[in-house]
Amino acid sequence: MRDRIFEVQAWREKQRFTRDCVKDEIRALKEEKHATELHLESLQVPLMVISQCLSNRDQRVPPELTRDQLGEELKKELHITENSKRVLMDVCHMGWEKIKELTNVLCRLEREIKNKDETLDLEYHVKDLTRDSTDISFKLDPTRVPTESMTEESYAHCIQNTIKIAEQLMAESKDLRATMFKSREQARNQMYAQSQQVELIMRRRVYDIQRARNEMEWQKYKLEQNLQKVDREIETLRAAVADKINPTKLVETRLETRTRRPVLERVQDKPMRGLIEEFERVHTSHNMLEKKLEEAITTYHGMYNHHQRVTKDLQYKNQALETDRRLIEIRKPLHSSDETEFKRNVGYCHMSDELVTD
Known part of the structure; x- marks a missing residue:
């Protein structure tokens, strides 16, 4: 037991x-x-x-x-x-x-x-x-093996x-x-x-x-300056063309008036040759000014169209920059509370070994 x-x-x-x-x-x-x-x-x-x-x-x-x-x-x-x-x-x-x-x-x-x-x-x-225990008694078939018994x-x-x-x-x-x-x-x-x-x-x-935006802003600034310069040049050329109007009228009027001389006085003299040379000189100068004016206007229109494209592209860049900058604010919940902007920038640039600590 x-x-x-x-x-x-x-x-x-x-x-x-x-x-x-x-x-x-x-x-x-x-x-x-x-x-x-x-x-x-x-x-x-x-x-x-x-x-x-x-x-x-x-x-x-x-x-x-x-x-x-x-x-x-x-x-x-x-x-x-x-x-x-x-x-x-x-x-x-x-x-x-x-x-x-x-x-x-x-x-x-x-x-x-x-x-x-x-x-x-x-x-x-x-x-x-023990033999003297009070709860001992005779039992029916005490040597039987209970059901569901198992070996040791x-x-x-x-x-x-x-x-x-x-x-x-x-x-x-x-x-x-x-x-x-x-x-x-x-x-x-x-x-x-x-x-x-x-x-x-x-x-x-x-x-x-930001760098592309700054370059485009500088390009836009230079274009605006050039547009102003070309605009002033156009005004100067227009004034020069206008200044050629009266001299042209004068020489043409003189030539036309001298054609009304009497027949025996219609001599191809030195004044007539001088007026013809002056007429050719004035018309050549006027044509050159007109050509320069057209070229200046064409240049102005080209620069203006380019300025419009740069302005539109600059708007797109500003919108894209604002969109990506907004990501920095959106991602702030991912950073720990003790992590400052400076610490993150140091980590991004791998400068922690180069900084002098206290």
């Missing part, structure tokens, strides 16, 4: 130890699952921000609505975030399944421990019975099987907890690296647009 009691107690202690380990594992797995669920919930903000960034960039006007590196990096960031969400959801579901399995084996251990407690109470009671080997195998199942589930749970932690950290690192890449490309894009 004592050996049997000792054996049952030994099995009970092993099952109690296993039960406590299972409880600890369930608690650890629940904590890991809760941390994973919190990280999964935190992905809603990046998903919303990235989708808003992509929608905001779709508002660009057609000349600036191009497939650029920033758009590709934003789509890649969205893909990484969605993939991380899917992976975390899968491991959370696996954690829920594993908690259910551990809970089942825990209930099985609790039931077997309770059975052993009852068995030990009976064994102690049987052991304490089957009894030990059943207990060992329960403990083995619990240990296997705990090992799987530990691996799952490691997988959860690895998935969270991998998702966090991938998202952070891609976020930094997007921030770098975004600021480079803003810088490139």
Whole structure:
């Protein structure tokens, strides 16, 4: 009897130890699952921000609505975030399944421990019975074997099987907890690296647009100056053409008037040759001024049309610049509260080793 009691107690202690380990594992797995669920919930903000960034960039006007590196990096960031969400959801579901399995084996251990407690109470009671005990009596067929009885080997195998199942589930749970932690950290690192890449490309894009915008503004300024210069030149040429009107009238009038001389006085004299030379000189000068005026007007119209195109392109650049600048404000929720604009710029430029610290 004592050996049997000792054996049952030994099995009970092993099952109690296993039960406590299972409880600890369930608690650890629940904590890991809760941390994973919190990280999964935190992905809603990046998903919303990235989708808003992509929608905001779709508002660009057609000349600036191009497939650029920033758009590709934003789509890649969205893909990484969605993939991380899917992976975390899968491991959370696996954690829920594993908690259910551990809970089942825990209930099985609790039931077997309770059975052993009852068995030990009976064994102690049987052991304490004596010939003088008051509750002893004759029994009908006391040597019968109860139904569903098992051998000692089957009894030990059943207990060992329960403990083995619990240990296997705990090992799987530990691996799952490691997988959860690895998935969270991998998702966090991938998202952070891609976020930094997007921030770098975004600021480079803003810088490139600003530089192009500034060049176009300078081009517009020079065009306006040249337009004013050509306009003044046109006014000068028009004044010069107008100044040639009276001299032309004068020389033509003189020539026409001298044709009315009497027949015997119509001599091709020196004054007539001088008037003809003056007529040719005045008309040549007038034609040259007219040609220069036409060229100046053509140049003015060409420059004006180019100025209109530059002005329209500048409006498109300003709209694209405002759109990409808005991304910086939209992405602010992705940055930590203690991360300043200066720190981010230092990180983007890899200047942390070059700065003198206090």
